[in-house]
Amino acid sequence: MHIADGIEMLEITAQVMGGSDTIYPTLLWDQNSAVLIDTGFPGLLPKFKEALKEANVPWEQLHTVIITHQDLDHIGSLPALLSDENLDLTVLAHEIEKPYIEGERMLLKHTPEALAAAEAMIPPHVPEEWRRAFLSVLSNPPKGRVDQILADGEKLPLAGGITIIHTPGHSPGHLSLYHHNSRTLIAADALTVQDGELRGPTPSATPDMKQALSSLTKFSEYKIDRVICYHGGLYRGDANKRIAEIAEVKV
Numbered sequence: 001m002h003i004a005d006g007i008e009m010l011e012i013t014a015q016v017m018g019g020s021d022t023i024y025p026t027l028l029w030d031q032n033s034a035v036l037i038d039t040g041f042p043g044l045l046p047k048f049k050e051a052l053k054e055a056n057v058p059w060e061q062l063h064t065v066i067i068t069h070q071d072l073d074h075i076g077s078l079p080a081l082l083s084d085e086n087l088d089l090t091v092l093a094h095e096i097e098k099p100y101i102e103g104e105r106m107l108l109k110h111t112p113e114a115l116a117a118a119e120a121m122i123p124p125h126v127p128e129e130w131r132r133a134f135l136s137v138l139s140n141p142p143k144g145r146v147d148q149i150l151a152d153g154e155k156l157p158l159a160g161g162i163t164i165i166h167t168p169g170h171s172p173g174h175l176s177l178y179h180h181n182s183r184t185l186i187a188a189d190a191l192t193v194q195d196g197e198l199r200g201p202t203p204s205a206t207p208d209m210k211q212a213l214s215s216l217t218k219f220s221e222y223k224i225d226r227v228i229c230y231h232g233g234l235y236r237g238d239a240n241k242r243i244a245e246i247a248e249v250k251v
Contacts, residue, residue: 001234002055004182006030006159009228010051014041019123023073024233026186027055028159028179033063035158037177037186038230042076042142045084060086064158067093067146068188069171070100070107071205072137074230078144092148094166096173103143108171109205110138150175165219169212170201176219183225185239190215191246193232198242200249202231216247 001009008027013020025048026037034057040048052059067075078101082089091101099105115138122131152166160181167176167190177186190212192199201212224239235242 003184003226003228003234007179007182007184008051008055008057009234010048010055011233012040012044012047012051014044014047016041021073022233024228024230026177026228027052027057028162029057029061030159032061033158034061035064035066035162036062036081037066038068038074038188039065039077039081041073042080042137044077045080048077048081062087063090065089065091066150066175066177067091067097067101067144068176068230069094069174070097071109071171071189072107072141074188075101075144076142079142082144090147091145092150093146094173094175095149095151096168097171098146098149098173101144101146103141107141108207110141115139163222167212167215167218169208169210169215170206174212174215178222178224183223185219185222185224185227187227187229189230191227191229191235191243193227193229193235196235198227198229198235198237198239198246199232200246213247213249216243219243 003009006029010025010027013022023040025040028035049059093101100107118138119135150164154164156162163178165176167174170189176188176190189201192202203209206212227235227239
């Protein structure tokens with residue numbers, strides 16, 4: 001979906017645990033290069049290529065990938081992107097997330113208990129081959145690399161200007177971004193959209209909800225015309241007012 005000049009909300013659907021899940025990565029670009037925010041689940045490289053084609057952005061123009069945090073649905077296709085011989089990529093992320101993205105540490109949410117719970121949730125009709133492959137990915141998540149560390153408040157001279165906002169809670173090094181030209185908040189998993197309503201992060205996937213809600217207060221520094229949430233897509237209401245309401249929720 002075209003949001004404004006130089007910014008597109010991608011809509012990528014993947015087959016997950018016998019069903020489907022739609023995610024909304026963000027693509028930013030200018031005359032010289034393009035920036036992809038997050039890389040989805042493993043196996044989605046062809047869908048990203050098609051998405052850039054639909055946005056009329058040449059694949060070879062993709063030079064930067066920003067990983068907002070370590071979760072599997074955000075890092076999954078990073079190795080495939082890095083292996084693409086037509087791309088010369090620089091990967092950016094927060095310092096805290098780097099060792100998890102690079103595989104030096106197991107993803108924080110991939111505890112033995114979480115893996116057992118995921119296995120129990122696989123529908124019985126799912127073929128055994130698919131079940132084994134799914135559990136293998138959870139136990140051995142994709143590994144990429146991080147070339148450059150991002151810090152809270154850092155301004156990137158890309159695609160009209162992007163400010164990095166450190167929003168811990170959903171993960172320790174979780175990042176959101178503000179695109180200045182379009183006044184768009186790219187919230188990643190700091191916020192969600194459900195039934196058209198802007199809501200806070202998903203409680204079951206957010207280890208520190210108190211910190212996650214506290215992080216939302218940082219968004220008050222920006223005039224926000226719209227919000228792109230990785231889960232749920234676009235919100236066009238009075239974003240600043242709604243975010244302030246969510247941040248005041250007691251946990």
